[in-house]
Each structure stands twice: as C-alpha cells, then as structure tokens.
Amino acid sequence: xxxIIEVNDLxxxxxxxxxWTIDSVSLFVNEGEWLSIIGHNGSGKSTLAKCLNGLLLxxxxxxxxGGLDTRDELAIWDIRRxxxxxxxxxxxxxxxxxxxxxxxxxxxxxxxxxxxxxxxLDEALKLVQMEEYAAEEPHRLSGGQKQRVAIAGIIALSPSxxxxxxxxxxxxxxxxxxxxxxxxxxxxxxxxxxxxxxxDLEEAIYSDRMIVMNQGKVLREGLPSEIFKEAKMLEDIxxxxxxxxxxxxxxxxxxxxxxxxxxxxxELVEELWTLQSKI
Amino acid sequence: MDITIKNLTHLYHPxxxxxxxxxxxxxxxxxxxxFVSVIGHTGSGKSTLVQHINGxxxxxxxxxxxxxxxxxxxxxxxxxxDLRKRVGLxxxxxxxxxxxxxxxxxxxxxxxxxxxxxxEAKAKAHQAxxxxxxxxxxxxxxxxxxSGGQMRRVAIAGVLAVEPEVIILDEPTAGLDPMGRRDILSLxxxxxxxxxxxxxxxxxxxxxxAYYSDKVLVMDRGQVVxxxxxxxxxxxxxxxxxxxxxxxxxxxxxxxxxxKVHGQSVRPVFSIEETADAAIKMLRQGRGETGHV
Numbered sequence: 001x002x003x004i005i006e007v008n009d010l011x012x013x014x015x016x017x018x019x020w021t022i023d024s025v026s027l028f029v030n031e032g033e034w035l036s037i038i039g040h041n042g043s044g045k046s047t048l049a050k051c052l053n054g055l056l057l058x059x060x061x062x063x064x065x066g067g068l069d070t071r072d073e074l075a076i077w078d079i080r081r082x083x084x085x086x087x088x089x090x091x092x093x094x095x096x097x098x099x100x101x102x103x104x105x106x107x108x109x110x111x112x113x114x115x116x117x118x119x120x121l122d123e124a125l126k127l128v129q130m131e132e133y134a135a136e137e138p139h140r141l142s143g144g145q146k147q148r149v150a151i152a153g154i155i156a157l158s159p160s161x162x163x164x165x166x167x168x169x170x171x172x173x174x175x176x177x178x179x180x181x182x183x184x185x186x187x188x189x190x191x192x193x194x195x196x197x198x199x200d201l202e203e204a205i206y207s208d209r210m211i212v213m214n215q216g217k218v219l220r221e222g223l224p225s226e227i228f229k230e231a232k233m234l235e236d237i238x239x240x241x242x243x244x245x246x247x248x249x250x251x252x253x254x255x256x257x258x259x260x261x262x263x264x265x266x267e268l269v270e271e272l273w274t275l276q277s278k279i
Numbered sequence: 280m281d282i283t284i285k286n287l288t289h290l291y292h293p294x295x296x297x298x299x300x301x302x303x304x305x306x307x308x309x310x311x312x313x314f315v316s317v318i319g320h321t322g323s324g325k326s327t328l329v330q331h332i333n334g335x336x337x338x339x340x341x342x343x344x345x346x347x348x349x350x351x352x353x354x355x356x357x358x359x360x361d362l363r364k365r366v367g368l369x370x371x372x373x374x375x376x377x378x379x380x381x382x383x384x385x386x387x388x389x390x391x392x393x394x395x396x397x398x399e400a401k402a403k404a405h406q407a408x409x410x411x412x413x414x415x416x417x418x419x420x421x422x423x424x425x426s427g428g429q430m431r432r433v434a435i436a437g438v439l440a441v442e443p444e445v446i447i448l449d450e451p452t453a454g455l456d457p458m459g460r461r462d463i464l465s466l467x468x469x470x471x472x473x474x475x476x477x478x479x480x481x482x483x484x485x486x487x488x489a490y491y492s493d494k495v496l497v498m499d500r501g502q503v504v505x506x507x508x509x510x511x512x513x514x515x516x517x518x519x520x521x522x523x524x525x526x527x528x529x530x531x532x533x534x535x536x537x538x539k540v541h542g543q544s545v546r547p548v549f550s551i552e553e554t555a556d557a558a559i560k561m562l563r564q565g566r567g568e569t570g571h572v
Contacts, residue, residue, distance in 0.1 A: 039456075040428075040456040040457075040458065040459070041426060041427040041428045041454075041455060041456045041459055042426040042427060042428070088454065142320060142321045142322055142523075143321040144321070166454065169453060169454055170450075170453055170454075170483075171321065171483065172319075172320040172321050172483045172523055172524070173483065173485060173523070173524055173525040174320055174523035174524070174525075175320070175321060175523075199454075199455070199456050199457060201457070202528070235458075238456055238457070238458035238459070239456065239457050239458065240457030240458070240461070243528045243529075243532065243551075244532075246551050247532065247551060247554065247555065247558075250551045250552055250554070250555035251555050251558065251559070253555075254555055254556070254559060256559065265531070265532050265535055266535065268532075269532070269535045269536050269539050270539070272536060272539075272540070272558065272562060273536075273539045273540055275562075276540060276562050276565060276566055277566060279559055279562045279563060
C-alpha cells in the first residue's frame with residue numbers, strides 16, 4: 001500500500017502577518033485508506049483539505065498527491081482531477097440545471113470527449129444509485145441526493161481520492177446514512193481513498209485511522225480505538241466522545257467491570273452480554 | 280404566548296405553473312413556555328412552517344394566531360412589527376447576517392430597530408452578550424474577526440437582545456463542533472427554564488429533539504404526522520425510519536441490547552445516565568432476576 005498523500009512540514013496562513021493557520025503539519029494517507037480528521041471549529045481542518053487539492057498552496061513545506069507537488073503548475077489539473085472534494089452545503093455545489101448536466105460539468109471542464117462522457121455519466125450515476133434521477137432538476141432532490149450527485153460528478157473524473165469536508169453535517173439522518181454507505185462502497189469496491197473531515201464522531205469510529213487537529217497542528221494520529229481512549233484530551237480541545245464510550249464510562253461508574261475496547265454499539269452489547277451473570 | 284395554527288396551507292408560487300404545496304392543512308397548538316422540536320427529512324416543510332410564526336411567510340389558506348395577533352390568508356396582516364419583536368427567529372447559519380463594524384453595534388441594531396434609545400439598546404446588548412457566555416471586551420471587536428462558534432453566539436445574542444418571548448431556532452448547531460453544540464443548546468435550555476421562553480427548534484438531530492423537548496413535531500411532505508411527547512414519538516422506530524428519520528442513539532443501543540439478552544422492553548430514555556440504568560436493569564431481567572439499580 002503506497003502513500004497517496006504526503007504532507008511535509010506544511011505551513012499556511014491567509015495573511016502575511018497572521019499566525020499560521022496550518023502550523024508545520026506532516027501527515028500521510030495510504031492508498032485505499034479511510035482517514036478521518038477531527039478537531040474543533042477553527043482548528044485548521046478545512047484549510048488543510050484545501051491544501052490537498054491545490055486550492056491553497058503551501059507557504060512552507062510541501063503537499064504531494066500521488067507523487068505530484070501541488071506547487072507544480074503543470075501538475076495542478078491532474079491533481080484536481082485526482083482529488084475530488086464534497087463540501088458541506090448541498091445547494092452551493094449544484095451547478096447544472098439537471099442531474100445529468102451537473103455530473104457532466106466537471107467532465108466538460110476537464111475536456112473529456114463526448115462519447116467517453118456519456119459512458120462515464122451512466123456509470124457514475126449508477127455507482128451513487130441516482131441513475132433514475134438523471135433528468136431531474138435539483139429542487140426535486142433531497143439533500144442526501146444532491147450530495148450523491150456531487151459525488152457522481154467527482155467519480156466521473158475517476159479520482160483516486162475523495163475529500164468529504166463535513167459533507168453530511170447539513171443532512172437528515174437518512175441523507176447522512178446514504179452518503180456514508182455510498183462512500184463506503186466506493187472505498188471498498190473502487191479502492192478510492194477517503195479523507196473525511198467531520199464533527200460526527202459516530203462516523204469517525206468506522207475509519208481506518210484518525211487524525212486530531214488542534215490550533216493548526218496535528219495533535220494525535222492513530223486508530224479510532226486508541227484516539228477515543230483519550231477522553232480527557234478530546235474534551236480539553238472542545239470535542240466530545242462517541243456514544244459507546246460515554247455509555248461505557250457511565251456503566252463503569254455503576255460498577256460494571258467493562259474493558260476499554262468497545263467502540264461500536266454491537267461490541268458493547270456483546271461485552272455486556274458476556275458479563276450478564278456478574279451484574 | 281400560545282401559538283395556534285388552523286387549517287394552514289402554504290403554496291409556493293401560487294397561480295403559476297410552478298405552484299407547489301409546501302404545507303398542507305396544518306392544525307396544531309404550541310403552549311406558552313414549552314420547548315418543541317420540529318423534525319422531518321429535508322424538504323418536509325419544517326422551515327416553511329416555523330417562518331409563519333413570526334409572519335415572515337403568510338398562510339395561503341387558513342390562519343395562525345401567535346399571542347393576540349392573528350394572521351389570516353387573504354387578509355392584510357396586522358401589527359407585524361410587534362409580532363417580530365416578540366418572536367425571535369434564528370436562521371440557519373445566523374452568523375452570515377452579521378454586518379456591523381463592532382459586536383456592540385450589531386447587537387444594538389435589533390433593539391434600536393424596535394424603538395429603544397441608544398443607551399437602553401446598549402444595556403440590552405451587554406446583557407445579551409453575557410447570556411451567550413462571551414466576555415464584555417468582545418463588544419468593541421469586529422464580528423468578522425471572531426471564530427465560527429463565537430460569531431454564531433454573537434448572532435444569537437442579536438436575537439436575544441430584543442428579549443423575545445418566543446425563540447425559533449432553525450438548526451442552531453449546524454456546522455458547530457461538539458462543544459459549540461453543547462454550549463448553544465444548554466444556553467437555550469437555560470433560557471427556556473429560567474425565563475420560560477417558548478422555544479421551537481428545527482433539528483436533524485434525533486438525540487437533541489428527544490433530550491431537550493417537551494414535545495416533538497414530526498413533519499412529512501408538508502403535513503404534521505405526529506406531535507407528542509418525545510417518549511411517544513420515539514417509541515415507533517419503524518414509522519420514523521419510513522419517514523427518513525430515526526430513533527435517538529440511546530434507544531437504538533437499548534434495542535440492540537434487548538435483542539441480545541432477551542430482556543423486557545423499557546420505557547424510552549434519552550440521557551446517558553438513564554440509559555446506563557436501563558441497560559443494567561435489562562441485563563438483570565434477562566437472567567431472570569429482578570434487581571434494583
């Protein structure tokens with residue numbers, strides 16, 4: 001498994017005399033990995049994401065995508081095709097008048113030949129299960145459907161990485177579920193690397209690896225099971241704990257001899273079941 | 280202020296080829312001093328409904344009464360300024376509406392707009408800033424130099440400075456980090472408890488709707504499907520799922536545990552502590568004993 005994203009000592013700020021928004025960040029993302037980045041508002045997560053597809057360029061250090069440097073002007077279009085981004089607000093990223101047009105927009109921008117476009121359009125809509133809506137106008141779609149169309153627009157460019165920048169935070173529970181399932185499918189079946197910036201800790205539990213950001217720096221990096229053991233650290237920087245961890249703490253307080261391992265609800269249920277005779 | 284909605288229908292683009300029913304024959308009552316959450320999937324009419332409460336939208340058919348003001352379809356609306364003073368509306372992403380040079384000026388805008396002299400408006404501004412938990416030295420800062428969470432609080436303070444009797448919140452915590460969410464929600468919980476402010480919150484979070492509200496209003500395709508106490512609304516997970524909604528995480532967990540240990544079903548609970556108690560009870564029942572927790 002190669003490193004598809006490599007960030008070395010990245011420093012970035014919006015204005016010359018400001019403190020660093022991104023302060024000496026080094027990190028890597030493996031090909032095919034699902035990496036979650038968590039951190040409070042203003043911790044630099046979204047700025048970091050914009051550095052990864054060359055929307056913002058490093059002031060110091062470097063960002064490499066599949067070996068290509070984002071400061072290389074000749075490589076930038078290739079990088080942007082490889083790194084798709086889904087933003088928070090479904091209404092702000094729908095540019096076409098119909099679903100079809102919206103998905104085609106990115107391909108037109110990248111000069112993909114028409115015949116090729118037609119094939120890719122169908123494939124992309126099928127992958128996000130929106131093929132029946134190809135001719136629909138955006139106002140007839142739910143938030144989750146609009147976000148899936150945004151994902152289809154990215155998929156049509158056959159990217160290797162998709163960055164979700166709080167892409168589910170404005171959706172209802174069903175919409176949220178739709179996006180996560182679509183992305184898991186693309187991650188598993190199409191080996192697309194997923195980098196998810198999120199406040200939803202329940203979603204982060206399922207990732208392969210996590211990064212915690214605070215004040216523009218990487219504060220922790222590790223498996224979800226390791227990160228969520230550090231309850232105090234997370235609370236100190238304005239984050240919360242997943243439900244299962246809070247539940248585990250409350251049950252331990254009531255004298256249930258639980259281990260610190262359960263992260264998924266199913267795991268906690270399983271553990272409680274084995275302890276049933278001791279409660 | 281009691282709120283009564285009778286046979287309210289709202290059409291978007293009436294009498295045009297684009298006419299669309301946004302709300303269909305809504306009937307409901309919200310008691311003064313209660314905390315009501317409005318849930319429903321995207322496009323179910325939640326925001327359209329709450330925007331009727333301060334007269335931003337007018338009924339196409341039917342009527343709405345807020346306190347002593349009644350707005351009827353096809354009649355000129357009465358005294359909307361007074362209504363809007365008494366009903367504060369916090370939109371989604373309210374920080375996008377900050378516009379003044381300083382926090383103090385921004386907070387004074389509402390009270391002065393409703394006729395208070397500058398000095399009194401300033402006093403209201405100071406109080407409001409305190410309510411949202413920001414230090415007084417923020418008053419002279421530019422609202423645009425603040426962090427996202429701080430801007431949100433300033434924007435909310437702008438609504439509170441007018442001292443509304445009813446507060447409508449349209450997804451007040453969207454995009455905030457967990458601590459920001461908690462801060463904002465406990466602020467409204469406090470206002471509701473201490474000042475008996477009638478609070479109506481549109482939310483996508485089943486957990487928040489269950490935990491904070493006296494009543495939960497469920498909407499689907501422009502209609503009210505249910506309006507009841509959270510423990511009733513969230514006891515029917517099948518129907519909620521059909522509506523694109525869900526049950527709170529606490530109940531989801533207890534349902535899974537119940538299935539595994541074959542306990543008896545428990546009454547709905549929404550806090551972590553109550554859920555822990557219920558889980559222990561369930562485990563004891565499951566092994567055939569009745570235990571006290």
